[in-house]
Amino acid sequence: MDKSSISSGKRPRNPLLKRVWKDLRRDWKRYLMVWLILVLTIGFVSGMYVANNSMIHTLDENSELMNRESGHFLLSGKADSKVLDAIASGEMADVPAVFRERAYEKAEEEVRKAVDEAVAENVTEQVRSAITSQVEAAADQQIAAGMTVTDEERQSMIDTALETAMAENFDKAVTDALDEAKRSEEYSDAFADAMDKAKKEIDKEIDEKYSELADRYDLNEKSDPVPVDISELFYKDTDEAISGNDGYTGTVRVYSQRKNVDLFDIMEGRVPENDSEILIDRMHADNAGIGIGDTILAGNTEFEVVGYASFVDYTTLYESNTDTMFDALTFDVAMVTEEGFSRIRSNTRANYTFTYKEKPADEYAEKEMSERFLRSLITQVAVAEDEDLEIKDFVPAYMNNAMTFAENDLGNDKVMGGVLLYILTAVLAFIFAVTISTTLEQESSVIGTLRASGYSKGELLRYYMSAPLIVVVLAAIIGNILGYTVFKNVVIGMYYNSYSLPKYSTMWTPEAFIRTTLVPMILMIIINFAVIVHTLRLSPLRFLRHDLKRTKRKKAVRLPRWNFFSRFRIRVFLQNIPNYLMLFVGITFVMLLLSMAVGMPETLTYYQGSMADMMFAKDQVILSASEDDDGNTIVPENADAERFSVYTLERKSDSYSEEVMVYGISPDSKYIRLSNGFVSEAKAGENAPVVISQAYSEKYGVHEGDVITLSEKYEHKDYTWKVSEVNDYSAAIAVFMTGEQFNAVFGKDEDDFSGYMADSKITGIDEEYIAKEITADDMMKVAKQLDHSMGAYMTYFQYVCVIVAAIILYLLTKIIIEKNERAISMAKILGYDTGEIASLYLAPTALVVFISEFLAMYLGFMLMSVFWKVMMMKMGGWFAFQMSVSGFVKEFVMVFAAYLIITILDFNRIKNIPKALALKNME
Amino acid sequence: MSNEEKKFLEVKGLKKSFGSGDTRQDVLKGLDFTVAKGEFCVLLGPSGSGKSTLLNILGGIDSADEGEIRISGDKLADMDEKSLTRYRRKHLGYVFQMYNLIPNLNVKENIETGAYLSDNPLDIDELLKILGLFEHRYKLPNQLSGGQQQRVSIGRAIVKNPDILLCDEPTGALDYKTSKEILQLIEEVNQKYGNTIIMVTHNEAIKLMADHVIKFRDGMIRHDIINTEKVTAAELEW
Structure with missing residues (x-):
């Protein structure tokens, strides 16, 4: 045959690519649902990454720009410049030597005094005895010379003579004798002996005391000095009251004008300019409802609020570093002018900040440096001339919750958000995979024909993977755009609701894009790839024969002699077991989220309500x-x-x-x-x-x-x-x-x-x-603060869970009905009405949803209890995750309500399946 | 015709069975035949005689237990899965009893799925005219009659101008009139493009239009006839 007459055409582009778009159009509802969930999740997580990264970056930058302290220490009183200079040198004082020197000095005085007293007593007695002997001898000489006196007269004569002699000679004689005694070798020896004894005792006492101190703070460990810059950052803690709000009482920590260290970001308003103006923390102002222009009382002193700030050393309002939880509700940090500071009647706390002259390379170096610095601080304060000077508190920056808690929380949230995204993506990828698996079954003969015609598995694989990938890519793009614009603000709003964070500039971080785009895409690719490749491994012939089951059921499962409808429903169940498993996984995922959304407020309310009863004494x-x-x-x-x-x-x-x-x-x-x-x-x-x-x-x-x-x-x-x-x-x-x-x-x-x-x-x-x-209030700080920070969002989160549940149910029930479209159409031809058909195909799903909900509720609760414990391990105190019966009922009703809405859609779907479908496909 | 062209397709000692033990069923019991290049060969036999199994083995979508198949001298059994796919892609066209069209691609696009596989496909518009589908080229499969759908499936198979066109009961689901139209089309394709056509059918009447008729029964060739008095498809009656 002559083929030269045949005209050749151009090789077309892969028509399957055209089909991808047609597939997307044909099944737009399913793809839209998945796309929506992905956009919302990616958007939110991307927003979280952008917000967190931007804020963490700003906090890091601010620690430099605002000259954040490396730590601070509180002394019992103001230290003099000599002590401060010694502390700033970072060198350890030789405590035993100084103590010894001081003790020796003191001892020398005391010993000399004691020796002198002893010598004086001795000399006085000797002089007295000598003069008495001389006077007595003179009297006896006169009597011997013929003077007749009675004993009484003799004694009187001696007394008179002694008095005269004493008055004339005693003092001079004593002074002369003392001078002589002190010049004597014996005196020197006695003094040296006494000093030796005293020194031995001093050495023993100092050694004992110092070795205890040295053991406690590793003071014997020789280390390089840690030079620092020291600044005064004195404050006054006093009651805070708001003029016109009698119900409020709190505590305010007022600082004098900050100039060099631990600066602040003005969030609104301005810095105080006169002694009656005050700048307060923005977060606390929000919580306590203090507006600019309002008057607050710090102790009994009135101030007008002129601005809100975020202080670089108080991004989280911890009153004390040992508090179990921060308290932005009743604790405030404020700044006034120096004149304003002196107006406040309260004790000034001698708080000093230190900043390392040489920045530590990392956290480990910082810890080690702070330990070295603490050693030097302890020794320098110990040797201060003001012996009453004591260290009341020492908090290095890395241990300061007020500085680190917010940043750590931002970091943890990123991890949690990432995990949530990946779980949801995996659930969606599985839904996609189940959908694709159903599609592969439905298109079995087409696939067989294409494979028989020479299409490679790779070509078909790429085709069947295109739609899910397009959906995930589009969702990632839109999600990221929303993340950078809308959700970033939502997330940052949540953080501003808990922490005293500064203004930030959005950082265009690739991390958000990589984690919210690449990772979901890879997850989607891996799961879909596995399912499609697994199916495509079958030979074209098996596709042509619609023989896609790997394990062939030898016989149909024999069912008990129930009525026809019951047996039919069991057949529907058996046919859809993989879909129902997926449904179970989806419901468990939703129940886990719901456990958090319902359980967290319940737990916090429970503890707030019963804390008074739980305390052993009120x-x-x-x-x-x-x-x-x-x-x-x-x-x-x-x-x-x-x-x-x-x-x-x-x-x-x-x-x-x-x-x-x-x-x-x-x-x-x-x-x-x-x-x-x-x-x-x-x-x-x-x-x-x-x-x-x-x-x-x-x-x-x-x-x-x-x-x-x-x-x-x-x-x-x-x-x-x-x-x-x-x-x-x-x-x-x-x-x-x-x-x-x-x-x-x-x-x-x-x-x-x-x-x-x-x-x-x-x-x-x-x-x-x-x-x-x-009191109970103190014990409830954690619960109150958690409730304030997260409680309000949980209600919204509950609605989100219901929507996610509805979408997952929609996607999976759609697959079940689509799989049976032809059979449903045939049932209609046979004369079954829509109600009967719906009861056949929807009842098994309802039962599966019902049972899954019960199991998933338990599983969700257990998983949430574990997550809760992990979260509580990073906080002070403990309260177990609580869920009341009404909480479980609420969860159940929410998911079942979502299912009922979807059932209405499914019912309509069944109603709309044409009778012709069965006939047409049978052609 | 050269000897090579005469032995374009060569089957020797081909055996195939399904199952094992008691349930073992020998479907092909040692087949030997050759098909010449450009020949219209009909594999005729009742249901279960093994003719579709033979077609699937020739198409490389099933394998034989014993024996060998050579096409243009290339031994099919030596090919791995990738080579078999390439072989089908370059040399084979498939037409099935069920049309297996892609439901959401229109007529032209369905044919393009075949054209895409060839580096040198036929001109699609010209082919659509030959198939009588030019007017319907933008219709979806469900807007076509069974005969029209089978034409699309033939178009899809031949657009890549395959050396061999394998047709498995192409008229099995069609009425008499439409069947004849399809047979005329296959005949026209054979004449115009010179493809070797191997058609499985149980319709005895079709053997009259073939160059070569191989009759099957119980997995064995009963008759291997070169038809020297073939008639046109239009003349067929059953």
């Missing part, structure tokens, strides 16, 4: 001294008050070191019940076992018989105890022991105690003796 007063100025033991008026002792130790850990309250209580305490067995064991003294609180046990998984180790905060001293019992106290991380054991452990006097506890308000104790009062 009021606890810690005394500054157990005796009053007159030496009488302080006793409250309350009959129900009970003595207790308390000491704070630390449970050290790399991630978070937790403060643990160690209580010493009465063995027959009515507030904390100790078993008789424990009380008798406790008699063993300091090594006896202890009781721990329920909260301790739950948070750290410690049980009876385990051993716990707690440490002193600023000393290298550990305490190890065996746990005898777990007390049901769940409001705090605490250790209990008897008062006797407590005093033995901490080296206190036998009858020592720290304060009183009672269920009634403790009264009758003069305020000057109260160091601290602990």
Whole structure:
């Protein structure tokens, strides 16, 4: 045959590519749903990355620009320039040498005084005796010369002569004798001997005391000096009140004008210009409802608020670094002019900041430098001439929650957001994969024909992967755009609602794009690739024969003799098991999110509501001294008050070191019940076992018989105890022991105690003796702050979960119906009405959703409890994740409501399947 | 015609069975035949005689247990999966009883799926005219009749101008009139483009239009006839 007459055409572009767009158009609802979820998730996570990266970058930059301190220390009073210069040198003082020198000086005076006194006494006696002897001899000479006197006259004569002699010669004789004695070798020897003895005692005492101090702070460790710049950053802590808002009471920490160190970002308004103006923290102003122009009272001094600021050393409002949680609700940081500062009547706290002259290379170097600096600080303060000068607090920047908490939280949120995105992407990728798998089944003969015609597996693979990839790429692009514009502001708004963050500039970070685009794409590619390749491995012939099952069912599953409809439904179930598994995974994912959205507010509300009941005593007063100025033991008026002792130790850990309250209580305490067995064991003294609180046990998984180790905060001293019992106290991380054991452990006097506890308000104790009062409010700080920061978002999050549930259900039920379109069409031809068909095809799904919800609720709760624990491990205190029955019901109803909406759509879908479909395909 | 062209397709001792043990069924029991280049060969036989299995083995989508197939001297059994795909892509066209068109591609695009596989495809518009589908080129498959859909599937198979066109009961789902139209089309294609056509059918009447008829029964060739008195498709009656 002559082929020359045949005209050739151009090889067309791959028509399957055209089909990709047609597929997208044909199935736009499904793709739109997936696209929407992806856009929202990618958008939100991208926004989170952009917001976090931008803010973290700004915080890092600000620490330089605003000359953030490397740390600060609080002294008992203002230090003189000599001490400050010595501290700034970063060199350790030779404490024993200085102490010795001072003690020697003092001792020399005392020894000389003692020796002189002894010599003087000796010399005086000798002179007195010599003069007396001379006078007596002269009198006796006169009597011997013929003078007749009685004994009485003789004595009188001697006394008179002695008085005269003493008056004329004694002082001179004593002075001469003393001078002579002091010039004598004996005097020098005596003085040297006494000094030697004194020095030996001094050396012994100093060595003992110093070696204890040296052990505690590693002072014997020789290290290079850490030179620093020191600045005064004095403040006054005082009550804060808002003029016109009687219900509010808080605490404000007022600083004088900051000039060189720990500067601030003005968020609104301006800096104070006269002594009656004040600049306050923006976050606190928001929370307390303080506006610019409002008047606030710092103590009794009125100030007009002229601006809001974010202080570089208070991005999180921690009043004290040992607080379990920050408190932006009732704690404020403010700045006034120097004149304004002096107007406030409150003690000035001698707070000094230090900045390393040589910046540490990394966190490890910073830690090591701070330890070295602390050593030098301790020694320099110890050798200060003002012997009353003490270090009250020392907080290096890396340990300062007020500076680091927000930044760490931003970092953690990024990780959480990333995990959420990847889980959701994986769920969606699986939905895609199930969809594709169904499509491959439906298009089996077309695939067989294409493969038989010479299409390679690669070509088909690329084709079937195109749609999901296009969807994910478009979602990533739009999601990223939204992330950089809309969601960034949403996320930053959330952070501004918790932390005192400065103004920031958006940083165009590639990390957001990579993590929210590349990673979801790779996940989508891997999962879809696996499913498609797995199917495409089958031979073209099997596609042509619609024989895609790898394991061939030998026989149909035999069903019990139920009625036809029941058996039909079971067949539908058996046919769709993979889809139902996917449905289960999707519902579990949603339930996990819902557990958080429903459970977190519930948990916080529960703890806020029941904290008072959970405390072992509703009021606890810690005394500054157990005796009053007159030496009488302080006793409250309350009959129900009970003595207790308390000491704070630390449970050290790399991630978070937790403060643990160690209580010493009465063995027959009515507030904390100790078993008789424990009380008798406790008699063993300091090594006896202890009781721990329920909260301790739950948070750290410690049980009876385990051993716990707690440490002193600023000393290298550990305490190890065996746990005898777990007390049901769940409001705090605490250790209990008897008062006797407590005093033995901490080296206190036998009858020592720290304060009183009672269920009634403790009264009758003069305020000057109260160091601290602990009420339910103090214990609820964590719950309150978490509720404030996150509580409001949880309601929105619940709606998001319902939408996600609806979309997942929509996608999966759509697949089930599509798979059976032809059978449904045929059923219609046979005369079944839509209601009957719906009951056949929708009832199994409803049942699966129902059962899945129950299982997923439990699984979601369990998973959330684990996540919750991980979160709580980074915070002080403990409260277990709570979910009430009503919470579970709420979760169930929300997801089932989503399902019911989707069922209506499914019903309509079934209704709209044409009868002709079955006939047409049978052609 | 050279000897090489006479033995364009050569089948020797071809055997195929399904199942094992008691359920083992020998479908092809040792086939030997040759097909010349450009020949219109009909594989005729009742259902279950093994003719479709043979076609699938010739198309490289199924494999034989024993024996060999050579096409233009190339042994099919020596080809790995990739080479088989390439072989199908370059040399084979497939037409099935069911048309297996892509539902959301129009007529022209469905034919393009075949054209894409060839470096030197036929002119699609010209082909559409020959197929009588030019007017319908923008229609979707579900807007076409069965005969028209089968024309599209033939178009898809021949647009890449394959050396061999394998047709598996192409008229099996069609009525008499449409079947004849399709057979005329295949005849026209054979004459115009000179492809070797191997058609599986159980319709005895079709053998009359073939150059070469191989009759099957129980997996064996009963008759291997060169038809010297072939008629046109239009003249067929059944």
